[in-house]
Amino acid sequence: xxxxxVVAVAAYVGLAHSQTNQVxxxxxxxxxxxxxxxxxxxxxxxxxxxxxxxxLNTGTAIYLVTAAHVLYDPDSGPDSGQLRDTxxxxxxxxxxxxxxxxxxxxxxxxxxEAGSIRRHPAMDVVAMKVFKxxxxxxxxxxxxxxQLQEQARHGILSVGMVNVARFADVLVGNDVIxxxxxxxxxxxxxxxxxxxxxxxxxxxxxxxxxxxxxxxxDCPAYAGNSGGPVVEVDNExxxxxxxxxxxxxxxxxxxxxxxxxxxAVAANSGYSVxxxxxxxxxxxx
Numbered sequence: 294x295x296x297x298x299v300v301a302v303a304a305y306v307g308l309a310h311s312q313t314n315q316v317x318x319x320x321x322x323x324x325x326x327x328x329x330x331x332x333x334x335x336x337x338x339x340x341x342x343x344x345x346x347x348x349l350n351t352g353t354a355i356y357l358v359t360a361a362h363v364l365y366d367p368d369s370g371p372d373s374g375q376l377r378d379t380x381x382x383x384x385x386x387x388x389x390x391x392x393x394x395x396x397x398x399x400x401x402x403x404x405x406e407a408g409s410i411r412r413h414p415a416m417d418v419v420a421m422k423v424f425k426x427x428x429x430x431x432x433x434x435x436x437x438x439x440q441l442q443e444q445a446r447h448g449i450l451s452v453g454m455v456n457v458a459r460f461a462d463v464l465v466g467n468d469v470i471x472x473x474x475x476x477x478x479x480x481x482x483x484x485x486x487x488x489x490x491x492x493x494x495x496x497x498x499x500x501x502x503x504x505x506x507x508x509x510x511d512c513p514a515y516a517g518n519s520g521g522p523v524v525e526v527d528n529e530x531x532x533x534x535x536x537x538x539x540x541x542x543x544x545x546x547x548x549x550x551x552x553x554x555x556x557a558v559a560a561n562s563g564y565s566v567x568x569x570x571x572x573x574x575x576x577x578x
Contacts, residue, residue: 326470326524326526326536327536328388328389328390329388329389329450330470330472330524330536331386331388331390331491331493332385332386332387332388332389332390332450333347333450333452333472333491333522333524333538334346334347334385334472334473334474334491334521334522335347335348335357335359335383335384335385336383336384336385336474336476336489336491337357337359337363337364337381337382337383337520338381338382338383338384339377339378339380339381339382340378341377341378342377343474343476343517344359344360344363344364344474344517344519344520345359345363345472345473345474345491345517345518345519345520345521345522345542346358346359346363346383346520346521346522347359347452347472347521347522347538348385348423348424348449348450348451348452349420349451349452349454349457349573349577350451350452350453350454351454351577351578352430352454353426354422354424354425354426354577355422355423355424355425355433355449355451356420356421356422356423356576356577357383357400357420357421357423358418358419358420358520358522358541358573359418359419359519359520359541360417360418360419360519360520360541360542360543360568361412361413361416361417361418361419362417362519363377363419363519363520364376364377364381364410364419364421365377365412365419376402379401379402379403380399380400380401380402380403381399381400382397382398382399382400382442383396383397383398383399383400383423384396384397384489385398385445385449385450386445386450386491387445387446387447387448387449387450388447388450389446389447392445392446392447394443394444394445394446395443395445395489396441396443396444396445396448396449397441397442397443397444398423398435398439398440398441398442399439399440399442400421400423400438400439400440401438401439401440402438403438404437404438405421405436405437405438405439406422406436406437406438408422409421409422409423409436409438410422411576411577412576413572413575413576415572416568416572417543417568418541418543418568418572418573418576419576420573420576420577422436423435423436423439424436424439424449433449452522452538456536456537456538457537457538457570457573457574458525458527458537458538458539458570459569459570459571459574460501460506460508460539460569460570460571462537462539463498463501463508463525463539463540463569464498464525464527465498465499465500465501466497466498467497467498467525467526467527467528468495468496468497468525468526469495469496469497469498469510469512469523469524469525469526469539470493470494470495470523470524470526471493471494471495471496471510471512471514471518471521471523471542471565472491472492472493472521472522472523472524473491473492473514473517473518473519473520473521473522473542474488474491474492474517474518474521475492475514475515475516475517475518476488476516476517477515477516477517478492478515478517494512494513494514495512496510496511496512496513496565497510497511497512498510498511498525498539499511499564502566506569506571507543507566507567507568507569508523508539508540508566508567508568508569509546509564509565509566509567510523510564510565510566510567511563511564512563512564512565513545513561513563513564513565514542514544514545514565515545515561518542518565519542519543519544520541520542521541521542522538522540522541522542523538523539523540523541523542523567524536524537524538524539525537525538525539538570539567539569539570540567540568540569540570541567541568541570541573542565542567543565543566543567543568544565544566545561545562545563545564545565545566546562546563546564546565546566547559547560547561547562548560548562
């Protein structure tokens with residue numbers, strides 16, 4: 294069985310650099326988030342549609358995390374086990390932005406080990422065990438039913454548990470970055486975006502729905518974004534920042550324009566609903 298390189302994301306702390314008298318001829322460019330965060334999102338492709346997701350490294354295995362409605366028929370109950378498709382493809386990139394080669398994985402759910410797919414009974418989230426560790430934590434092996442088609446030069450990027458935040462730690466007003474593959478955007482005869490590359494969207498934590506235990510973002514999401522990760526930017530102090538995944542994209546919040554009967558038109562309000570990582574952790578721990 295072929296081994297794959299895996300890179301687990303560690304905690305990232307940004308430090309202010311000290312000013313010197315030497316002025317460089319070309320000032321260095323600094324990204325507003327860690328480079329490896331760009332490799333978070335996964336494109337999930339089925340015969341009946343697409344969705345987004347990410348790999349979560351628990352220290353004992355690596356899981357594909359996404360919204361349950363991406364993989365399951367939304368009309369089926371939590372116990373029905375009715376998948377949209379029994380086979381689907383996963384496309385992702387490494388944590389090195391200069392590495393343009395993709396990671397391409399095919400999952401055949403009929404060959405997965407029993408218990409590999411864990412669907413939450415109450416929330417729209419699912420975790421699927423897809424890799425196990427080899428002799429060292431640097432190398433991983435695909436589980437039965439998971440086949441590597443192509444590997445990026447710098448390996449597969451997974452999110453370490455240290456870079457996950459629970460619902461109680463999310464702060465309203467903090468900046469967030471929504472990652473994913475909004476494949477519903479653009480015009481097919483004249484495409485404006487590359488559907489094989491992820492898009493980022495910046496917003497803020499707008500509020501919390503404590504009754505539903507969900508997070509509301511002032512950040513639009515579109516069809517294809519479902520299941521993608523959301524990263525919160527936590528400014529610990531003037532010099533340090535933390536970037537942690539706070540949840541999974543679930544749905545956009547619709548609104549009805551004035552003068553139109555309620556529910557007749559469901560336009561995108563620009564707000565999105567996020568499932569906290571607490572429910573993902575229930576599935577993998």
